[in-house]
Amino acid sequence: MSVAKKEYKRITVKTLVDMKAHGxxxxxxxxxxxxxxxxxxxxxxxxxxxxxxxxxxxxxxxxTLPITLDQMIYHASSVVRAVERxxxxxxxxxxxxxxxxxEALRSAIRIMKESGGHAVKLEGGKEVKESIKRxxxxxxxxxxxxxxxxQSIYKFGTYxxxxxxxxxxxxxxxxxxxxxxxxxxxxxxxxxxxxLAQEVAESISIPVIxxxxxxxxxxxxxxxxDMIGMTxxxxxxFLRRYMNLYExxxxxxxxxxxxxxxxxxxxxxxxx
Ligand code: KIV
Numbered sequence: 001m002s003v004a005k006k007e008y009k010r011i012t013v014k015t016l017v018d019m020k021a022h023g024x025x026x027x028x029x030x031x032x033x034x035x036x037x038x039x040x041x042x043x044x045x046x047x048x049x050x051x052x053x054x055x056x057x058x059x060x061x062x063x064t065l066p067i068t069l070d071q072m073i074y075h076a077s078s079v080v081r082a083v084e085r086x087x088x089x090x091x092x093x094x095x096x097x098x099x100x101x102x103e104a105l106r107s108a109i110r111i112m113k114e115s116g117g118h119a120v121k122l123e124g125g126k127e128v129k130e131s132i133k134r135x136x137x138x139x140x141x142x143x144x145x146x147x148x149x150x151q152s153i154y155k156f157g158t159y160x161x162x163x164x165x166x167x168x169x170x171x172x173x174x175x176x177x178x179x180x181x182x183x184x185x186x187x188x189x190x191x192x193x194x195x196l197a198q199e200v201a202e203s204i205s206i207p208v209i210x211x212x213x214x215x216x217x218x219x220x221x222x223x224x225x226d227m228i229g230m231t232x233x234x235x236x237x238f239l240r241r242y243m244n245l246y247e248x249x250x251x252x253x254x255x256x257x258x259x260x261x262x263x264x265x266x267x268x269x270x271x272x
Contacts, residue, residue: 034082079115092111201217232246
């Protein structure tokens, strides 16, 4: 059992800030359904992100843009029913917060009320500052997300590393400071140079959780289906696979198909 698992019965936004202050790294994974969330929570994860990556992983869309607020609420409520310890953060999907702060607040309230999630995450810097403030004023914790922000993929054009140039790096640093000042409890930094991510993490007191952002940050997040090897066609450099579930499942299912065809299954003990 990990130190964190022993020390904290229930993870809150305050726990995460305390973890950073004490130099304890934060572990975060995605989950989108009850069964997976139960396993992830029971394994001692600190934060479960109901990411809009559900759009890719669960629904097979090419981008995160199509997933709706109703669909995010469905995924998040399934996850919340399973979780006893982790902090559950829910992504505000594309189109639910960008047009104006009032809409952003309405969307965040729906997530909190209808799913039982503990916080929301949204992508962007100064362009979403007013929305963040309005959500925070309603007492809803907000996690920021900078760097590669997949909801803007059509603006970027590619999923390559962000903020390699000085100008974008400087903008990212300013945005991180702004998010801290506005009252966000943490920030995700996605696919940026490790040195820049470390500089950001050292310049603010709220936790910085990286994905493809190196080891100098305060915690790490991965998409669960990637780290357990279910999504075998996706292999970015930052991804460490802990299992090859695609292969294991394919072997098991092929065996089942054979057993049915050859009448090996069910046997005498497997029937009434
Ligand atoms: O939606 C998601 O899974 C995310 C993570 C990649 C951070 O935002």
